[in-house]
Structures are given as C-alpha cells and as structure tokens.
Amino acid sequence: MPATLAPYWRLFLAGIRQQSTYRLAMFGGLVANTTFGFLKVAMLLATVRAAGGEIQGYDIGEMSAYIWLSQGLLGSINLNGRTAFADRIKTGDIAIDFARPMNVQWGQVATEVGKSVYALLPRGLPSVAIGALVVGMTMPVTPLPYLLGVVSLLLGFVISATTAYALNTTGFWLVETRGVQVLYMVVSGFFAGLFVPISFFPGWLLAIAQATPFPSMMMFPIDIVSGRVTGSGAYALLGVQLLWLLVTAVLGHVLTLAGRRKVEIQGG
Numbered sequence: 001m002p003a004t005l006a007p008y009w010r011l012f013l014a015g016i017r018q019q020s021t022y023r024l025a026m027f028g029g030l031v032a033n034t035t036f037g038f039l040k041v042a043m044l045l046a047t048v049r050a051a052g053g054e055i056q057g058y059d060i061g062e063m064s065a066y067i068w069l070s071q072g073l074l075g076s077i078n079l080n081g082r083t084a085f086a087d088r089i090k091t092g093d094i095a096i097d098f099a100r101p102m103n104v105q106w107g108q109v110a111t112e113v114g115k116s117v118y119a120l121l122p123r124g125l126p127s128v129a130i131g132a133l134v135v136g137m138t139m140p141v142t143p144l145p146y147l148l149g150v151v152s153l154l155l156g157f158v159i160s161a162t163t164a165y166a167l168n169t170t171g172f173w174l175v176e177t178r179g180v181q182v183l184y185m186v187v188s189g190f191f192a193g194l195f196v197p198i199s200f201f202p203g204w205l206l207a208i209a210q211a212t213p214f215p216s217m218m219m220f221p222i223d224i225v226s227g228r229v230t231g232s233g234a235y236a237l238l239g240v241q242l243l244w245l246l247v248t249a250v251l252g253h254v255l256t257l258a259g260r261r262k263v264e265i266q267g268g
Helices: 006-021 023-050 060-072 082-093 094-099 104-134 144-168 178-192 203-210 217-223 231-262
Strands: none
Touching: 006 023, 006 104, 023 060, 023 104, 060 104, 060 217, 082 094, 082 144, 094 104, 104 144, 144 178, 144 217, 144 231, 217 231
C-alpha cells in the first residue's frame, strides 16, 4: 500500500475497532431495526395488498426486500449528521488535527466509513436475514446485482460520510451544530427512502429528492442490490453516486479551507 494512503487505512481500521467496542449498542440497534422492520411490514405490505397486490412496481416480495434492506442499512448510513468532528471544532482540538501531516477531511471520512462497514456485520446482515426468514422477500438469482450492489453500498457509505463531514464543518461558524443536525436528520431520512421508496413521491417531490445526495446513500444501493434496477439503469445510478461523491467531497474541502482561516480555539 502506498505510504500516502497508509494513515487513512489505519483510520479506517480504527473506525472498525471503535464501532466493535460497543457490542451491546449493536445488539440494541439490531433489536430496534427488527422491531421497526416488522412495523413497516405491517403498514407497507397492507398498502400493497390494498392496492391489489402491486403499487408503483412493488409487489409483496419486492416491498419486503425494500423494507429489510433499508432497515439493515440504518446502522451504516449516517442519517443524523452527527460526527465527532463538530465536537473537535467546538473544543479547539481541531487545531491539533490541522497540525498533523494528513488531510483532515479524508481522515474523518475514513474513520466514519470503517464504522459503517463494521455495522453491517452485527446489525445490518442479521436484520436482513431475519426479514428473509420470517417474512420472505424477492431477491435476484444472478450474481451481478450483488456485485454491483456491493460497489453501490460502499459508495453510499462514503457519500454519507462526506456529506456528514460537510455538515459538521458548519461548526466553524455556528460552534453549536445540534440545530442543523436535527434538520439534517429530518430531511435526510425522508429523501434517502427510509420511510417509503422515493418512487412513491409525486413528481415534484421526487425531483427535489433526486437533486440531493440522500437517495445515493440508501435508495440507490437498495434498488441495485434488490435487482429492481438492472443493466444500464444500474450503471447510471452508480454514475449518479460517483457524481454526488465528487460534489460532497469538494464541498467539504472548500468549507474546510474557509473554516481553517476562521478557526478560533474555544477557551484558549
């Protein structure tokens, strides 16, 4: 591995180790995911049945796949916008980060992606397995959707991390970021497709959702790995994800440069 990438790889592994420390929290997250998964099953499958067995292209099996995949990703996608970076700005520890011989933004992103990847094991995959065994779901029978789905999932994790990082850079100006984080949590979950598939939205609302990075975090990976979008459509969604990765990364970089000039050590 190139020496320039080694620190970020170590931070990625550090994110995995940090997340693996909170085993009871992971179990609690699994219980919460499963509980709310069954609640979504009761509501959304009833909606499909009331519509005659299909709604917006979703039948019972496809809707079940959407429900359990979205629940399984809850621990890996940062939809609340909270990271340690805003706290480091508030306390002044960010000055130490800037003094280190590495890129602050990508160090934070590497750590967050490590946490996301680990969360799949004790929280994400078991949620999906429980849904498949208890409720059942329709999933692809060929390997390509799963291979593309893995790529899409990783892109979703990175986009989630770069977007949350950009949000937390507002701490350079606001100091207290809880307000924008709460607003982010409300908007991100809705537009990411956490509650219902975004294809259920009316045209104008769907256009707004697609003009944000949030579907690239959750909805697009679900569409690809579940086989709802295949062929050129799947590659197009991957292209959109790459575009949002670039946009959010550049935004975070610009805000970091601006914030670095404005940084003020709180409490001396």
